[in-house]
Amino acid sequence: MSNYTTPLRLYVTSDLAVGVDVELSTDQARYVVQVMRRGAGDPILLFNGRQGEWQGALTSLSKKSATIHLERQTRPQENERELRLLFAPIKRPAMELIVQKATELGVTALQPVITQHTNSDRVRTDRLKTIAMEAAEQCCRMMVPDVCELVALSDAVSDWSEGDVLFVMDETGGGDPVADVMAETAGRNAGGISFVIGPEGGFAETELDLLRSLPFSKSVSLGPRILRADTAALATLTCWQALCGDWRRDL
């Protein structure tokens, strides 16, 4: 056992229960053993998005493989409210930032959408999935958000259920103040909550018309300054959590 007492926290897909041995992926084993220099007996936390968080001890390990022997559950699974972020692909660093920060802010699904002013029609979802996983591990979340494949904006907003709400970040200033709109929504609906953020060049006029015309959409303004797409995405999720989500005491 080495001198590390703060357990690393890793996402795995295996089932978790007392006494189970979980083998880490090659990448995770390399991270644990070579990068973080953990040794036999060191504590590791695992979660799989279904069965809570478990603590175990590193048992057999080599440079490329490592097994965790599970000892006890440290946290039960928590159900999270569905929060879906629709965003147009933007430059890679800003897009990766959206995925990392949105995960910290509790998003459950990240849906890239093609818009008229989108200058990229390629999204490396595998890379974004890894970023979401690492962010979930670090921020102590009990699940990893889905990173969906790129679809057209119109397809992403075509299928809705009673009670769903889509907040449209209207960069033309046409929406109502975000705090007013969200406060009005809080507690009133039991459906899924989605947010849509335009590309750096903004939505095309026809896209804004489409979004505004949806019966479940609400246009929102994020103040007098022109926010970058990544800033707008994080600001929107922050407002939701602070006003209606799990940052409130009563939820």
Next chain:
Amino acid sequence: MSNYTTPLRLYVTSDLAVGVDVELSTDQARYVVQVMRRGAGDPILLFNGRQGEWQGALTSLSKKSATIHLERQTRPQENERELRLLFAPIKRPAMELIVQKATELGVTALQPVITQHTNSDRVRTDRLKTIAMEAAEQCCRMMVPDVCELVALSDAVSDWSEGDVLFVMDETGGGDPVADVMAETAGRNAGGISFVIGPEGGFAETELDLLRSLPFSKSVSLGPRILRADTAALATLTCWQALCGDWRRDL
């Protein structure tokens, strides 16, 4: 005159008035002429943080110099509420992100502070000033926030006036929900508003004791997940603007 009709927007220190010729810095001239390929006659917007925003036309220009002949004021100067962000130096990309996003979110002063768990005692304020300037240019703000020199945390919180408030982002979960604390503060005080964010390792216990004991401080919680320092900084400023600041309709 080239085909560019959207004016570039630049911050300058010179006085601005009808008919004045403003010479750009070498860096700005290079950006305008070589990077953005603007030519004689093209429109440029200038602001200086004191006399509003002005439109002018590019006149004499070479690869390294350019002059703008001012034609008309496009926006009056706006006074902004003092919003000061105290933050511990963190890794460079995350620190630069704080400066860029905080500028978009309306911060007026960025104050790096040395804390016990700060792993860097060097901050390149010149570089951060450039980032703040570029962000102000892009987000259409009328001023550029100050980037102050690094000081000890205790010095940064030693001088306060009646009505000032310091929001302490308490990552131990000891604070009240951010929306409640801010809603309570809104409209009640006319002093300066500050926010303090700890380093990646969190504040030391003695630092939290100091901050909590200040008569003008309010501890705030940002929910159940562990946010990175940069996420916490942006989330705090977002909540302020949405609940108490210039994202509200009535301000």
